[in-house]
Amino acid sequence: MKPTVIAVAGKGGTGKTTICGLIIQHLAESGKGPILAVDADPNSNLNEVLGVEVEMTLGDIREKLKFQDSIADELPPNMTKQEYTEFMFGDALIEGDDFDLLVMGRTQGPGCYCYINGVLKAQIDKYQSGYRYLVVDNEAGLEHISRGILPHVDILLLVSDASRRGVQAAGRAAEMVREQNMNPKMMKLIVNRAPGGKLDEGVMEEIKKQGLDLLGVLPNDEAIYRYDAEGRPSSTVPKDNPVRQALRETLAKIDL
Amino acid sequence: MSALTDLIYAGSNAVAGLAEKAVNDAIAQYGADCPVAFPDTAYFFPTIYAATGVKVTKLGDLPACVGVLKSLISNKDDLGEALNAGLATAVGAEILEGLKYVGGAKPYENEAGIGFVPDPVIRSLGVPLVTGDIPGVAVVIGKANEDSQLAMVVKEYQTRGLLTFLVGDVIDQAAAAGVKMGLDFRVIPLGHDVTAVIHVVTVAIRAALIFGAIPPGDLAALLKYTKERVPAFVNTFGPLNEVVVSAGAGAIALGFPVIVDIDLGDLQVPGALVSVTNHVDTVAKSLELRNIKVKAKKIDICMGFSSAYEGEIIRKKDMHAEFYSGANPTCELVVMRDLDEIEDKKLTVIGPDIDGEPPVELPLATYVEVAGKKMQVDFEPVIERKIHHWFNYIEGVMHTGQRNLIRVRISKEAYEKGLRLKDLAEVIYFEVMDEFSSVVDKCQVTLITDKAEVERILREEAMPRYTARDDRLASLTDESVDTFYTCTLCQSFAPSHACVVTPERLGLCGAVSWLDAKATKELTPAGPCQPIEKKGLIDARTGAYEEVNRVVKEVTHGALEKVTLYSILEDPMTSCGCFECICGIMPEAGGVIVVNREYAGLTPTGMTFGELASMTGGGVQTPGFMGHGRHFIASKKFIAAEGGVQRIVWMPKELKDDVAERLNKTAKELYGIDNFTDMICDETIAVEPDAVLQFLQEKGHPALSLPPIM
Numbered sequence: 005m006k007p008t009v010i011a012v013a014g015k016g017g018t019g020k021t022t023i024c025g026l027i028i029q030h031l032a033e034s035g036k037g038p039i040l041a042v043d044a045d046p047n048s049n050l051n052e053v054l055g056v057e058v059e060m061t062l063g064d065i066r067e068k069l070k071f072q073d074s075i076a077d078e079l080p081p082n083m084t085k086q087e088y089t090e091f092m093f094g095d096a097l098i099e100g101d102d103f104d105l106l107v108m109g110r111t112q113g114p115g116c117y118c119y120i121n122g123v124l125k126a127q128i129d130k131y132q133s134g135y136r137y138l139v140v141d142n143e144a145g146l147e148h149i150s151r152g153i154l155p156h157v158d159i160l161l162l163v164s165d166a167s168r169r170g171v172q173a174a175g176r177a178a179e180m181v182r183e184q185n186m187n188p189k190m191m192k193l194i195v196n197r198a199p200g201g202k203l204d205e206g207v208m209e210e211i212k213k214q215g216l217d218l219l220g221v222l223p224n225d226e227a228i229y230r231y232d233a234e235g236r237p238s239s240t241v242p243k244d245n246p247v248r249q250a251l252r253e254t255l256a257k258i259d260l
Numbered sequence: 261m262s263a264l265t266d267l268i269y270a271g272s273n274a275v276a277g278l279a280e281k282a283v284n285d286a287i288a289q290y291g292a293d294c295p296v297a298f299p300d301t302a303y304f305f306p307t308i309y310a311a312t313g314v315k316v317t318k319l320g321d322l323p324a325c326v327g328v329l330k331s332l333i334s335n336k337d338d339l340g341e342a343l344n345a346g347l348a349t350a351v352g353a354e355i356l357e358g359l360k361y362v363g364g365a366k367p368y369e370n371e372a373g374i375g376f377v378p379d380p381v382i383r384s385l386g387v388p389l390v391t392g393d394i395p396g397v398a399v400v401i402g403k404a405n406e407d408s409q410l411a412m413v414v415k416e417y418q419t420r421g422l423l424t425f426l427v428g429d430v431i432d433q434a435a436a437a438g439v440k441m442g443l444d445f446r447v448i449p450l451g452h453d454v455t456a457v458i459h460v461v462t463v464a465i466r467a468a469l470i471f472g473a474i475p476p477g478d479l480a481a482l483l484k485y486t487k488e489r490v491p492a493f494v495n496t497f498g499p500l501n502e503v504v505v506s507a508g509a510g511a512i513a514l515g516f517p518v519i520v521d522i523d524l525g526d527l528q529v530p531g532a533l534v535s536v537t538n539h540v541d542t543v544a545k546s547l548e549l550r551n552i553k554v555k556a557k558k559i560d561i562c563m564g565f566s567s568a569y570e571g572e573i574i575r576k577k578d579m580h581a582e583f584y585s586g587a588n589p590t591c592e593l594v595v596m597r598d599l600d601e602i603e604d605k606k607l608t609v610i611g612p613d614i615d616g617e618p619p620v621e622l623p624l625a626t627y628v629e630v631a632g633k634k635m636q637v638d639f640e641p642v643i644e645r646k647i648h649h650w651f652n653y654i655e656g657v658m659h660t661g662q663r664n665l666i667r668v669r670i671s672k673e674a675y676e677k678g679l680r681l682k683d684l685a686e687v688i689y690f691e692v693m694d695e696f697s698s699v700v701d702k703c704q705v706t707l708i709t710d711k712a713e714v715e716r717i718l719r720e721e722a723m724p725r726y727t728a729r730d731d732r733l734a735s736l737t738d739e740s741v742d743t744f745y746t747c748t749l750c751q752s753f754a755p756s757h758a759c760v761v762t763p764e765r766l767g768l769c770g771a772v773s774w775l776d777a778k779a780t781k782e783l784t785p786a787g788p789c790q791p792i793e794k795k796g797l798i799d800a801r802t803g804a805y806e807e808v809n810r811v812v813k814e815v816t817h818g819a820l821e822k823v824t825l826y827s828i829l830e831d832p833m834t835s836c837g838c839f840e841c842i843c844g845i846m847p848e849a850g851g852v853i854v855v856n857r858e859y860a861g862l863t864p865t866g867m868t869f870g871e872l873a874s875m876t877g878g879g880v881q882t883p884g885f886m887g888h889g890r891h892f893i894a895s896k897k898f899i900a901a902e903g904g905v906q907r908i909v910w911m912p913k914e915l916k917d918d919v920a921e922r923l924n925k926t927a928k929e930l931y932g933i934d935n936f937t938d939m940i941c942d943e944t945i946a947v948e949p950d951a952v953l954q955f956l957q958e959k960g961h962p963a964l965s966l967p968p969i970m
Contacts, residue, residue: 038575091667133444133445133571156369
């Protein structure tokens with residue numbers, strides 16, 4: 005059965021990755037696992053938010069395939085690259101109890117993702133049926149989704165900070181989603197770091213102007229900042245943390 | 261008029277009315293010139309195209325089709341005539357489903373079903389269908405009274421390896437009852453509307469066009485092909501309405517029996533429309549009616565065993581034990597012994613079993629010794645590669661990799677039900693003796709988890725043997741052997757096709773190497789791989805041999821007079837339709853383009869893979885087009901008659917990267933060109949012919965300075 009695919013997108017600095025981690029934590033704690041978490045933003049570190057170590061990314065497998073001549077343990081001559089990728093995929097999957105994490109890794113220049121994307125897509129397609137949810141932390145361009153490496157998105161959550169410019173950026177992302185015909189079943193806006201958990205009128209106006217569908221507002225919170233600063237996984241802030249509470253209520257509106 | 265024909269006509273007329281209205285509405289809304297097409301197919305509206313030869317490309321083409329549809333509904337009280345009306349329902353369903361795709365819409369994106377099945381998927385199903393790996397196709401439609409009854413039937417098909425398509429509420433019912441779905445699990449939800457059933461009908465129809473080379477418009481030949489060669493049948497669940505009955509009539513016209521779960525009494529048509537009210541009997545009766553024989557596997561283990569479990573993933577949380585090369589020494593090895601050296605069915609475990617608290621992590625050597633009068637060292641890797649599949653067939657066991665790089669997981673569920681290493685040995689023994697009985701007389705299986713012993717086997721036996729095999733494989737050339745082989749595995753689908761398999765040219769499906777063919781000849785002496793003595797050379801350049809021609813003519817029953825081994829222009833080898841890649845001429849560049857099945861875009865020839873592929877296949881010889889396996893691209897024999905691999909000017913990036921290493925090596929050896937693939941254009945550089953040419957000129961591509969290819 006196809007899992008429900010939730011994609012979280014927004015520009016850097018909006019707290020998108022933290023929210024992504026909190027969504028995963030929320031689903032796991034509500035007994036909605038297993039979840040496949042996918043870090044598709046090379047500039048974020050979803051693993052730190054979740055508190056797991058990354059040893060190998062899909063990008064590393066790609067490098068291994070691409071530069072195989074220059075490394076000591078070259079491909080076994082009897083294996084096709086597809087078979088080898090299938091074997092290596094298990095190494096790149098970081099496995100937990102309720103969720104597993106897959107890190108897409110960095111891109112290396114234009115165009116070079118083509119071949120490996122094909123074989124990786126085949127593996128992701130094979131694995132995804134084992135999960136109830138796929139939660140993807142995306143870079144702003146949603147490249148892995150638009151290129152079809154990651155499956156069709158059911159729920160797209162745009163994250164913005166509580167500024168007009170932040171909302172405008174989310175508006176541009178929504179525009180791109182429409183242009184590229186990604187057709188998610190639903191696309192919603194979450195505004196993060198709102199002082200006192202409230203939005204002032206100017207921002208509300210901008211949301212309307214951008215044609216965005218506001219799902220929820222999360223307050224600014226010191227505890228999360230402190231966790232992050234101390235290098236503790238911010239998805240593990242206490243349950244009664246105001247951001248977590250607000251997120252729970254927000255997600256309840258879309259039955260998550 | 262009989263009640264049955266009444267029902268059929270009522271359904272057909274209803275669908276005709278709906279289709280007509282939908283076509284008129286669509287034309288009113290979008291205009292007659294608005295294009296309409298199913299995604300990723302070269303066969304237009306396949307049912308209409310195959311039955312009438314009409315190519316539907318725009319809405320304006322459809323009113324005429326509605327006319328044809330109506331003409332099929334005679335309303336005469338005759339069962340044969342009524343079955344024709346069933347075909348009309350199929351045409352109507354195709355039109356209704358096709359209209360969902362108007363304007364490039366993606367109607368199934370947010371549906372549980374997949375809707376239209378693209379051509380490449382059908383081509384990929386060719387091999388498992390002809391090998392009997394998929395023994396049949398079940399179409400399950402309707403709404404069951406109880407989820408559990410439905411799930412029992414579907415899981416039974418799954419266990420037997422059949423491919424099951426679901427239409428209607430049964431999709432949600434199967435999901436609710438925990439049936440695993442997807443192509444990997446061989447259960448494919450099509451859609452909730454009853455018209456979605458057309459998507460499996462067009463699979464059967466396109467099989468006739470792709471593999472059977474049935475000329476479009478030859479309805480009689482089409483019906484003969486589907487009846488004789490597509491092993492499909494229909495199961496309906498729940499009450500029938502007239503639309504389902506008339507769709508069923510269409511299925512019967514195609515030769516697919518319909519088994520319903522309500523009592524039809526004397527409305528039943530023996531052999532075609534049958535009531536089976538007790539679901540316990542549904543599967544057996546269905547298989548019997550369609551004459552599908554499933555190999556009865558009776559392995560005495562506590563878990564399920566079927567190819568349908570191959571896609572199963574075992575997460576770490578659900579895992580009891582793991583054997584993983586990254587953590588412990590591992591290997592898989594099949595070795596040939598003399599008959600008196602081993603004891604048949606001696607199954608041994610050396611070292612600790614998987615008992616204990618999870619995760620149990622152990623080394624593993626899967627050490628299989630076989631002996632037989634007809635056994636040859638060349639068959640060792642053929643058997644060894646099967647271990648991967650056999651382990652995966654066990655419910656609760658996941659296997660990836662081969663040789664000394666493996667990861668095997670055993671689930672907690674399997675462990676709790678009692679699965680132990682001895683059972684894995686049992687499976688290997690059973691399967692070796694089952695599949696390789698003609699060459700293996702004795703088999704002894706040892707599973708070793710003792711670290712020192714695994715390391716010893718790895719060092720002293722496995723690694724030297726792997727190296728020796730690789731050396732042997734690398735040294736095999738067309739010149740170094742005196743026998744080639746035919747492969748006619750696909751003839752059950754493509755009766756006039758035969759592959760000629762040589763060491764440097766494997767079967768075009770990519771699945772049969774010369775060593776495989778050689779082993780197949782030994783395993784099934786009268787089977788699909790027959791030896792061809794390499795004699796009677798006519799032309800060394802094109803690879804033409806009198807003996808090849810003679811044998812090919814014989815095995816294709818005269819359909820093919822002659823083929824060459826190395827030319828794409830002079831009597832090129834034919835294909836069945838399940839090729840991995842297709843090669844076509846790009847005359848303005850003096851070269852060829854190669855495109856793989858997975859690539860959906862346009863090529864510089866102005867055609868997609870599907871369109872190129874539809875030019876050949878079905879055993880038709882089309883100079884300038886050739887289907888082949890990925891592996892063949894780097895062969896020194898690749899279109900050697902036309903100048904070899906230096907003629908390749910364009911490939912999709914993905915394919916280029918896949919074959920780059922070996923292709924560059926070949927180009928270096930043959931022509932002294934370094935990094936040849938850098939000179940080959942791809943879709944990220946250009947697709948439009950002028951731009952491709954410009955790129956080739958910039959790179960100084962060798963094809964440009966060769967004599968014209970045609």
